[in-house]
Amino acid sequence: MKSMHGIRRAWGPIGLCLTWILAGCAGRATPFSDYRDPEWQPQREMRVAVLPLENLTTAPNAGVVVAQLLGTELYARGLFRQSGEEDARVLLSGNPVEKDRRTKGAESTRELAEKLGVEALLSGSVSEFAYQHGLREEPVVGMRLTLTRAKDGRVLWQAGHALRGGGVLQRSTLISTAQQAIRDLVGSLDAATRPAP
Numbered sequence: 555m556k557s558m559h560g561i562r563r564a565w566g567p568i569g570l571c572l573t574w575i576l577a578g579c580a581g582r583a584t585p586f587s588d589y590r591d592p593e594w595q596p597q598r599e600m601r602v603a604v605l606p607l608e609n610l611t612t613a614p615n616a617g618v619v620v621a622q623l624l625g626t627e628l629y630a631r632g633l634f635r636q637s638g639e640e641d642a643r644v645l646l647s648g649n650p651v652e653k654d655r656r657t658k659g660a661e662s663t664r665e666l667a668e669k670l671g672v673e674a675l676l677s678g679s680v681s682e683f684a685y686q687h688g689l690r691e692e693p694v695v696g697m698r699l700t701l702t703r704a705k706d707g708r709v710l711w712q713a714g715h716a717l718r719g720g721g722v723l724q725r726s727t728l729i730s731t732a733q734q735a736i737r738d739l740v741g742s743l744d745a746a747t748r749p750a751p
Contacts, residue, residue, distance in 0.1 A: 588713035588742045596747035602634040603672040605642045607697065608679040616683035620697060623732055624676070627740045633747065637670045667704030674710065675702050682716060685728060693719040693728040695735045701743065711746050715739050 604625045609617035628634060667675055682696035696716035703710055717735040719726025726734075 586713070586715050586738065586742070588746075589709070589711065590746040591708065591710045594710045594746075596749065598633060598747050600634055600674055601637065601672045602628075602674045602676055602701070603637040603642050603667065603670040604628065605675055605677040606646060607677070607699075609683075610679050610681045611683045613683045616680045619729075620680050620683070620695075620732055620736070623729075623736050624699070624740070627733070627736050628676075631740060631744055633740065633744055634674075637672050642670060663702055663707045664704050673704055675704060676700070677702065683728065683732065686718070693726055693731040695719075695728070695732045697735060697739070699739055699743075711743055713739050713742050 604621055606621045607617035607624075609615070625636060628636060663675060667673065676699060678697060678699035680695075680697045682694045684694060685691045686694050694716070696714075698714040699712065700709055701711040702708065715735050715738055717731055717738070719728070719731035719734075
């Protein structure tokens with residue numbers, strides 16, 4: 555009995571360290587920030603267009619890739635009625651200056667929303683989308699999203715999030731890290747659309 559007790563005492567700190575290591579390597583997030591317009595009366599049936607996200611990274615098409623993952627997550631949760639992400643991409647595929655003009659300000663937001671047949675636009679930017687090199691490669695994703703009401707350009711919800719992938723038994727990929735960051739953000743948006751108790 556003494557030997558079993560001794561083994562348990564010896565493995566206790568080791569088990570605690572292993573748990574800490576596995577949890578720490580599973581993914582590290584920056585502080586999550588979000589905002590919800592206190593006067594917004596949420597409508598989960600609101601028709602929303604997901605715009606291609608502004609790519610602030612060196613990764614080609616990071617904004618398009620993350621926007622597609624975002625649209626998929628919104629659809630999976632049944633959050634909002636979406637217009638096709640491809641429709642918005644085609645509409646904005648011209649000159650970057652024109653794209654910037656169309657997505658800034660209440661008047662241009664309303665004009666773009668009318669062309670897409672939606673009540674609100676979900677836009678944003680991707681600030682990180684790469685593997686960081688150190689002792690080992692780790693995927694890092696960062697993004698900010700904004701839900702804007704079309705009729706007056708009012709920001710209804712906004713959030714930013716960054717996540718570093720990891721894992722010991724199964725390594726995170728860049729896409730799986732992006733999917734987790736999007737799940738976190740859409741979870742915040744989902745909660746924001748529910749009426750306060």
